Amino acid sequence: MPDLQAAIAAAYDARGLPTAPEQVIVTPGALAATAVVGTALAGPRDKVLVESPTYPNAVRALRAGGGRIAAIPLDPSGWDLDAVDAALARHAPRLVHVMPDFHNPTGLVLSERERASYGRMLARHGATAVVDEAHHLLGLDDLDSTAAPTPFAAHAKDAICVGSASKSVWGGLRMGWIRAPHALVDRLTRARVGLDLGVPVLEQLVLTRLLQGDLDGVVRAQRERLREQRDALAGALTERLPDWTFRMPAGGMALWCRLPVAAATALSVEAERHGVLLAPGPSFAPEGGLDRYVRLPYAVAAPLLVEAVDRIADAWAVVGAGGARATGGTAPVLVA
Ligand SMILES: Cc1ncc(COP(=O)(O)O)c(C=O)c1O
Structure with a gap:
């Protein structure tokens, strides 16, 4: 629904990532969104880098197009960007799956500075980030603050973001979305129709109303x-x-x-x-x-x-x- 695409785009705008409604593809969840990305962009010749530990269902979803998985170890105290750089050089991946905002399962957050250097590394190696932001609204320390680092994609202009309503709103609202660069929207949409054909309108209306109203x-x-x-x-x-x-x-x-x-x-x-x-x-x-x-x-x-x-x-x-x-x-x- 165009209103929902616009409301999701406006939420990215408010986070400092200008987004046009046509860059948004609504899906039945962040996991479904990840499977669309894997299907569209990672074929059997492509490597996909994931973090270790990571959210295991995302790995399966990213493999949907036959892409080969390699892992970058994630230290319990944070990202090791030298290890990321070395993995990018070694594997020359097509996609890199990152969870910079309350990483699942460690809960880690990638700092603003690290986002900037990670983005530069991806550009240097010609890899596209798949940024899983399913948990990004779930900051627990200062409930009066909604301050958060700028979206990873603000530092990596080719990045594809996936988002979800099931963590921040309700596990029963099975909805997510992809925010992609303009150049990839058509390819992602074509891959998507091989997986599902849309999200129920009632759910779309509910999420639209929430995004335009009292989501906070x-x-x-x-x-x-x-x-x-x-x-x-x-x-x-x-x-x-x-x-x-x-x-x-x-x-x-x-x-x-x-x-x-x-x-x-x-x-x-x-x-x-x-x-x-x-x-x-x-x-x-x-x-x-x-x-x-x-x-x-x-x-x-x-x-x-x-x-x-x-x-x-x-x-x-x-x-x-x-x-x-x-x-x-x-x-x-x-x-x-
Ligand atoms: C990091 C992460 N990504 C994606 C998902 C799946 O999201 P959805 O329920 O919107 O498919 C989850 C669910 O636990 C998750 O933790």
Whole structure:
């Protein structure tokens, strides 16, 4: 719907990224948007660089056109831009998937300076960024502030942004979008019609109304709820699992926890016996590894999080004590 394209474009304008409505393609979610980009732009001869850890469904979506995946390690304390530069030189990728705003699963934010140098590197290597901004409105530290770094695409003019309503508004509003340079819109649209033909009009009307009205109020309520849940989860972990470490994320929806030993897969198998489904680090590692990490989302109510941590601590007591019951097997966890 033209009104929705215009409202999404206006939101980019307000963030400092001038956007025309025809640069916006509305999709059934950020994941669907990512699959359109993978299908249109990364064929079997193309490399696609992703971060490690990363959001695993995005990796599958980016592979939709047959593109080959390579990973750039992301340090839990931040991006290593020398490693990015080396990976760009080594792989000469067509696409580079980046989550600069509350990266999933680490919650990291790429600084303004890093965005500028990352953008210059991409230009030098002729690679196109796919910027996943699904979490960008979920800043949790200062609820009165909507200040955020300028969009990554302001530093990388060929970048393609994907956005979502499902994190900032409601998980039931299955809508997302692509913001692409003019020159790519036609190609993306052609690829898209092989995947789906449109988003229900009712949902489009709802999102249009929100974007033209009280989106800030809705997002603020989400941020308040997530902040309370993040703090409850962090508090319970500090109390029950003091030898686990994590960096308190400034936003997003999960804690990325480092275990004292590499046993996340074993832990997730044992945790399931205690009624908790955990996503172990290797689920987020496109090239394997990261068994020392576990992602704990704080998307559910605080009392449930506290109970979950109690059960995880019980499971950890089994794994930490030798893991006899938890050896073998892979955790059957589906990361949503
Ligand atoms: C980083 C990231 N990108 C994309 C998605 C998918 O978004 P959507 O629900 O709009 O398809 C998610 C969902 O968890 C996500 O965390």
